Amino acid sequence: MSTPQFLDSILNSILEGKALDIVYQSQEQTIQAFDLLYRHGIWFCNIYNFSTKKWATYRCDNITHCQFNSTQETLTHDQMQKIQNDYEKNYHDIKFECTLTKLGVELFYKNNYPNMYLKKVNKVYYLYGGYNQEEFDYMVQYLITLGNNVKINYPQELKDAYLAELKRIIAQY
Structure with a gap:
């Protein structure tokens, strides 16, 4: 398996708290990445999707376009942690x-x-x-x-x- 194309941008989104405009499974959306996961040769990222206002886990190799979004207001790490906890509890x-x-x-x-x-x-x-x-x-x-x-x-x-x-x-x- 090859390394997904946009891991560096996803990692920067996590470390710097920046939003990303991506195309995921042919859908344009604005996200903020929370963390990266590696399981059985596949990279995943937990994200907050500003477009749907939902938490999700994405396969990084399904992201076909990625660029930083400088206009989207982002969430703090604590805010994202709370959203993830609520998601895990209720989803x-x-x-x-x-x-x-x-x-x-x-x-x-x-x-x-x-x-x-x-x-x-x-x-x-x-x-x-x-x-x-x-x-x-x-x-x-x-x-x-x-x-x-x-x-x-x-x-x-x-x-x-x-x-x-x-x-x-x-x-x-």
């Missing part, structure tokens, strides 16, 4: 719980997200947290990577989609 509004095997726990530690937590109750491990409907398909794909080391307890919609995906996988053979 992941569909609660889920799964039971994990010991290997499932190991896989969780190697690959997990801020909306996911692990607890052990009476020698049984549980993966729990919340997701948003927009992340539903991604959530199913994440759970598929755990294979037979996960059992979805709830919600039923997630369990049904997981089973449907397993059937699609089996049908390939």
Whole structure:
């Protein structure tokens, strides 16, 4: 994988608190970057989108144009941290719980997200947290990577989609 084209501008936006005019997935928008994340060979940035007035996580390689915007009033680091905290608290509004095997726990530690937590109750491990409907398909794909080391307890919609995906996988053979 190649390095995304505008990492230096994104990093400057973070360090200097500057706004950026970008094109992301063919849409022009004005953003302010909060931080950079690197996961499995892909760079991401958490941003505040002034155009939509929403918090989001963007894949840096999907940014096709980027330049500094000197007229947009920007947010302080503390303001952005509060927006992120509110987002994390309210955006992941569909609660889920799964039971994990010991290997499932190991896989969780190697690959997990801020909306996911692990607890052990009476020698049984549980993966729990919340997701948003927009992340539903991604959530199913994440759970598929755990294979037979996960059992979805709830919600039923997630369990049904997981089973449907397993059937699609089996049908390939």
